[in-house]
Amino acid sequence: MLVSRKKIILLFVCLCATIPVFSQYFDYNQYSSLLQNDPKRSYQIGGNTNGFIASDALNQNFALSLVTSGNLSNQTIASSRLQENNYLSGDFNSCFFANIMDNNTGFRIAASTRSFIDAGFSKDAYDLLFYGNNMFEGQTADLSNLQLHIISYWKLQLGLIKRVELPGGCFTGFLGLSLIDGMNNTNINFPLLTVTTGMGGEYIDINSKFTYKGSDSTQSKISDLNGIGAAADIFLAYEGKAPGITITFTASDIGFIHWRKHYIEANMDTSYQFDGLNINILNPGQVQSPGLSQDTLKKILYAHSHQTTATVLLPGIISFNISKRISKLFEVGLGSDYIIQTHAKIPMTYVNLKYHILKVLTLTGNVGYGYYNNANVGLGVNMNLFKYLYLRVGSNNLFGFLYANNSFSQQYYAGAYMKF
C-alpha cells in the first residue's frame, strides 16, 4: 500500500520527537549530517541528541543509580574512587535542525537546548554527603574547594553552509550564528568550607567562605529572557577523494550569555556554630525543625547578595577528527574532543574503526582515553534506511554498561534525519 510523502514526513517528525527521550545517548559530531548533503539540491530535517558524563571518582554504576533507580545503596556509594580532590562533568544536548543545500550553498536552521555541569568536591565532601557526619565525630571535615557550575540555555541557530569543490576533494564549511536564551546559570565556589562535628554530636561548626553567582531558577522559561547571548559555531571539513581522508574540525558554542536580570552575586565569609535549639526543657512548647532548611539557606544567601548583571562565557566544545577509508569496508579515524570549562586535564582522544557492513549499515567501534583519566571502548550503529532516512545511535563507552563499577565516563549519542 502506498503512503504519501506527507505521512512519511509526519512519521519522521514523530520519530524525531522521541529522540530527546534518548538524551542519555549522545554524539558530539552534530554537524556530521552536513557531509551527507547532496551539494546540488537536498533537504535535511532531523534531530540529534548527545552528551557525556565523566568523573575521576564517581563510576557509572553510581551515576546510573542516581538517575534510574533513585536509591543509592551503601555498596554503590562505597564503589566510588575518591581522591583528595574529585571532579565531575556532564554535558547534555538536544537539537532539531533543518538543512537546505542548493548548488553548493546551503542554510541551516536549528533549535537546541543544552545543559552543562561541572563540579569539584573533596573526599570529605563526598563522605559527609553520602555517609553523614557521624564518621566525623570529634573531627573536621574539609570540604574546601567545593565547586559547582551549571549552565543551561536554549539556542536558535541560523547558519550558512558552503561546499567548495577542490582538486582532489571538497571542502565544506559552516558558520552558524546563534541567539542564546539563558535558562539557568549557577556558579558556587567554596574556597573554604569546613564542618566540625563535636564529640558526642554536641555541636556542629561550619566555617566557610563562598561566592555565589547565579540566576533565579524559578524564572527560567524561554519567555523570561533573563540571559541573552550569542554564540558562533564553526564546522570545517575536508573530504579528500584520494587517499580518502576526511578531516573535520568543529567549534561550537563559542559565545556568551549576558545575564541581565534576576541575577545575583553573593560573597560570604562566615562561621556558624549550631548546638541545638535553645529551649526551656521544662516548657518546650512547639519544637520547630532545627538546622538549616532550604528556606533558611535561601534567606542567608539573599541577605548577603546583591542584584547584578554578568556576562558568562559558554562552555564551548572543540572537536577534531581525521578518518581514512582503508578499504571498501573499513574506515579508521582519530579524533579528539574537549569541552572548555571542565576540570578535565586532557581532551578525550580516541581512535575508531568503521565497518561498512552494508551500504546502509555501518558499525563503529572506538577506543578512547581522556578527560578524567577515563578509558573508553564504544560502539555505534549508523543506518541508512530507505535512502533518505539516516539513523545513528551509539555509546562511546560500553564498559559503562558492562563494567559500571569500574567505568567513570560515558558518552552517548543518537540522531536521525531525513534527506530529500
Next chain:
Amino acid sequence: MYITKKITRYLLLISGICLLSFSCIREFHKPSWNVDLLAPLLNSSVTIKDILKDTSVVKTDNTNLIMLIYHANLAGISLDTLLTLPDTSNTASIKLNSITINPISSNYRISLGNLANEDTNIMTYINLTKKIPFPFPAYGPIKTSNIAINLGQYFTRMSIMNGTVSISINDSFPVNFTNIIFTLRNATPDSALVFSDTIPLVKAFTTLNSIKQMSHVSINSNLVANYIFSESGNPTPMKADSSWHIVSTFSISNINIDSAVAIFPAQNVISYANENAYNLQGFQFTKVLFKSGQIIVNVYNTLPSALSLYYVIPNATSSTNSTDTLKIIQTIPAASHITQTQNMAGWVMDLRGIGPIDRKLHINPGKADTVNTFYSIVTAGIAQTNTLISLSLHDSIYIKGQFVNMLPEYAEGFLGNDSLSLNSSFNYTNILKNLKFDQFSLQSVNLFLDIYNSIGANASIRINKITAINSTSNISVNLTGSLIGSLIPVNKPNKPATDSVTPAFTEIAINSVNSNPEKLIDIIPDKFNCSVQAFINPGKKTPVPDAGTDFIYYGSTISVKLGIEIPLSLIAKNLRLSDTAVFSLGSTNLTAITGGSLKVNIGNNFPLEAFVQIYLTDANNNLIDSLFVTPGQVLAATSNPVTNRTTASKQTILSVPMTGNRLANLTKTKKIIIYARFYTVSANATNQFVKIYDDYTIVVKLIGDFIYKVD
C-alpha cells in the same frame, strides 16, 4: 516514494511506544540514600530559678546560696484620721473703738460801733474825736450779747470724749484788750457750759491764739457764745476809726467722740486682733500646709453705715507665693450681714501665734512662740457719711469665723504620743506546699519584719502575735520567743528637702535565736495571722512649744511587712516532682528518620541524684509512650567535702531508641509529663544538709544519632 503500509504501522507503533514509555525516562528518579547523622537538636540549661518558676521569691546571699523569700504586707499604719484638725469656730462682738468727726469752728467780729453800743463812754469818745483827737478811754468789763452758733449741718448732738479747742483773737484796735473771758454754752433748754477760757491780754494790733483741751462734754448743734472783756485805753490822742475791730475765732478739732449724731468722715471704726488656738489632742503643730478645708466668715453689721471689712491672717501665706497673705476683704451693707468662704487648700499657716509676726515687724521680738495657734486681725471702716447718722462706741459688729474640714497636706511640730493596733491575716503561695517526699528537712528558716516608716516621728512596734496556719491540715503554730511582746524601736525618716519622703527602714529578724520560725515553716503553712501594735513617740514627753521636730505628710504610713527567708539547704529523700508541658512537633517531619537513637546528654551540677521518666500523652492525658524503659538515673555532681559545694558536673547519657513505633508516637504526642524523684547527695555524711547555690545548673542536650534518609 512508496512505503509499505506494514512498515508504516511498525514505525508508528515504535514512535508511540517511545513517546509513551520513554517519556518518563526524561524525568529522572529523585535519588535517595541513608546517612548516619550525628547532630545536636535541642539544648537547655536549667537553674533552680527555672525549676521554681516564680523568680520573684528567689534571691541569693553573698555566697550565692539560694534563698526563697516571701513577703506579705501586714498592714500600714496611718495617722491621716488623726491629722484632721477639729472644726473650730470663733465668734467676736467687736465694738467700735474710735469715732472721729471733722473739726468745727466759728468766728465773731466786734467793731468800734459794737463797743459804742455796749458802752456810752465809747460813744462819747467817738463823738469827741469827730472834731479833735482824743485819748482812747479805758473801759470795761464789757459783755457781749449772746452770740448764736448753729452747727446743725454737722451734727445734732455729740458726746465728746476729748477734743482740742483753739481760740484766736485778732485785735485791730489801738488799745489792749484784757481779761477776755470766752464762754460757750449749749443753747436752751439746758444751757450747759461747754467751754470757757480766759485770755488775760491781747495787745493792740496783734493776734493771740489760745489752745485748750476739752473732755467729756456733750454739745448740741445750737450753741451760745459770750465774750467779757476790758480794754486799757490809749493816752495818745487819736480820732476814732470805724475800721477798728476785734475778731475772735474758735474751733474744736481732734474730736474723739463717744457718741454722736453727725456726718462722719471716712474712718476705721474697728481694729481688732487676737490669737486663735486649736485643741489638737496631743499634736503640737507649728506649721501646716493645708490639703483641704475652708474658712467661713460671717459678719453682722449693725451700724447704720456700710462697713468695709478687712480680715487677715498674717500667719497664713500661699504655698506658691510666700508674700501673698490670706485676707478677706468685703463690704457689708448697713444693717446686714455677709458670709465669705476661703478655700484653704494650698495655704501654709504658721501656727506659732503672734511671735513670728512681731519678729517680722520688729515689734516685741522677744515674745515666745506657741503652737496650734494663729493670729488674725479684723479691721472695719466706714465711708464718708452724707447724712446725719448716729454712731457710738457702744455700737459693735458680730463676726463668726469657722475653720471646717481643715486637713493638712503636711505638718510640722510634735505628733503626740499615739498607739495604733494592727490585726491582719494574709495568704501566700507556698511552693513547698505541693511537695511529696519521704523525707524533707530544711536546715534553717528566718522570719523578719520589715518596717518602713514615712511618718516623721520616732516610733516603736510591739508584736503581740504571729500564727502560721496550714489550712489544708488545719494545723497552726504560734511564734514564741523574746520578740513577742517586746517594744522594738523603729527608725525615724530624715526630713526631706522636697515633698517626697524616703521611708526609714527597720528590719527585725525573727530567727532561731530569738524565736521558733522553723516550727512555723515545718507545717508548710499557706496563711499567717498577725497582731502588731505601733507607738508614736513612745515615752517621749511633750516638748516645749516650737521645739518639736516631727513632721508628717498626708498619706504617710508605717508599713509592716512579714518576710520569710528560707535558705535552700535541705535534706530530701524521694522528693517527687512532676511537670506537664505542652508539646508539639509542628511541621517537623520525622519520616526521614529510619533508625538510630536520641541521646539525652545531661550535665548535672546539683548535689541531687534524680530518676527521671518522661511520658508522652495525647491531649486528654492518655499515655502513649514512655521514653525510658526504666527511669533514667541522673548522677549527682561531685561535691567538695570541705565546702560542701559541687565542684564539677556529672555527665549522664540516656539513650532513647528511635524505632518506627516511637517516632509515630512522638508525632501523636500533645503533652509530655516529666516525672522526677530526687535524693540529696552530700560529700560527707548521708544525712547532711546540701546547699543549693544560684550557679548550679542542669544542662540538657538532645542529640540525634539517626539514620536519616536523604531525599
